[in-house]
Amino acid sequence: MRPRLQVIFLGIISLLLYLFLTKISIEFNWGEGYADRPILTYLGIYFSLSLLFFAVCSILYKQSNDRFIFWAMIVFGLLFRFSIFPAQQIQEDDVYRYLWDGKVFSHNINPFQYSPSEVHDFKELRIQDPETYYEIYNERNEHELEQLAELKWESPISLKFLERVNHPSVPTIYPPMAQYVFRAVHFFQPDSILAMRVAFLVFDVLALFFIVGILGKLGLNKNMSGVYFWCPLVIKEIFNSTHLDIIGISFLCGSIYFLVHNRHTLATFFLALGFLGKLYPAILFPLYIQACFQHCKGAEGNPWRIPILNSLFFLGIIILGYVPFMGIGLQMFAGLKAYSLYWQSNDSIFACLLYLFKSLPGDLSNITFLSNSLPVFLSKLTVVCILVGVLIWLLLKNTSLIKDPQKFLKQFFILMALVFLLSPIQNPWYLCWVVPFLCLFPNRSWILLTGLVGLYYLDFYFDYQEIQSWSQWIPWIEYLPFYVLLFLDFRKKNRMLKAEKNNDNL
Secondary structure, eight states, X not given: OOHHXXXXXXXXXXHXXXXXXXXXXXXXXXTSOGGGOOHHHHHHHHHHHHHXXXXXXXXXXXXXXXXXXXXXXXXXXXXXXXXXXXXXXXXXXXXXXXXXXXXXXXXXXXTTTOOHHHHHHHHHHHHHXXXXXXXXXXXXXXXXXXXXXHHHTSSHHHHHHHXXXXXXXXXXXXXXXXXXXXXXXXXXXXXXXXXXXXXXXXXXXXXXXXXXXXXXXXXXXXXXXXHHHTOHHHHHHHHTSOOTHHHHHHHHHHHHHHXXXXXXXXXXXXXXXXXXXXXXXXXXXXXXHHHHHHHHHTSSSOTTHHHHHHHHHHHHHHHHHXXXXXXXXXXXXXXXXXXXXXXXXXXXXXXXXXXXXXXXXXXXXXXXXTTEEHHHHHHHHHHHHHHHHHHHHHXXXXXXXXXXXXXXXXXXXXXXXXXXXXXXXXXXXXXGGTHHHHHHSOOHXXXXXXXXXXXXXXXXXXXXXXXXXXXXXXXXXXXXXXXXXXXXXXXXXXXXXXXXXXHHHO
């Protein structure tokens, strides 16, 4: 079968599977029938989509700049998204927090100040313990909480969605750019999951536009943008689970687009917006400064002037983003603090580090340091040291963006991949940050991981069927094939490099 017909065939089968996914999603009703949810059926669909995706990646890799395949990829990618727009969320509920944050912010109340639980409980506290109540809240707080209580009851759907917010005792963790998006969605359509998905589609298409532009600038196969646009992980987690990561991802793609075009100020601006979307891209900033310095070395004047100005510009954009929320001081980071201190989920390397430190002589788990048990603290410290060490190593390599842009951007891939692998929280949607880089560097182990990471949802099935003891094996099945394939690819690449070196010596 010709490649074009193969793409059409795979696209049609994938579309039917997405439609089936939408059909079964009605059985994932919030708060109901956990044991009867068709999680295994969902996983069967997801892994089938992943297999089809792997086949498409192989075709895209071999068919360089075929315009028919390129446009077929875009059309089918959009159809996949539209087909699951009406679906209920499958095992995810973060979107309810987004909708509540947007409602709060649109009424000029700081979304970082009050947790949903406070909105539910403040009246009871005022009646039962007025002394404590007036120690916590002043007249302005009381007025704002009364206003939020009215918003809670303004419609049945508003009340229903607020009651579905997860971790209600924790204030929001989502940074300023996300809050502005939530507010904009509320302006157009309050309490609408569909409106939030439409907004995310705008960022999604913007990310695709930048990815195509990056591939074009580097002289690479534009069809490889389909690795992002057909990826089941991206489609499921952004347009069914409705996770906000696409906001930061799109700005990160934009910053890389402007970086490869040597428009360093715009690249810095978009990187700052990406940081305000979800913090992750901050680790890349030193490489942006290095690229800017390299670009300025050939010009007249002090080569550090523009990099220093861009650094101040980066900080200035971030400060401006936080200014509307600064009235409550450090309290605005209360949710983020709780998230960074206590969350741990679906991790691999971090879990191994934690096991190692817990196995050391002495009862270290009873020792607390910076609100963490000592093994957890040492694991987090090790992760930070690895990331900083790799960043310094990459900076010392002094790879030139001008001379070898692909090699330079591969450093971004390495850092973002490590951020995911070392994190104590490896939720599937966090892997979406790595997917755009697979369009430039189609590493088969990472493409495989976009499918394997779906096993995360198997934990829910074991929990609902009360066989939680099986859950401990999920990360092994999820990550072991990936790490084995990653090691084999690394060894194969080293052998090829040695062979080339030996040939050159001859």
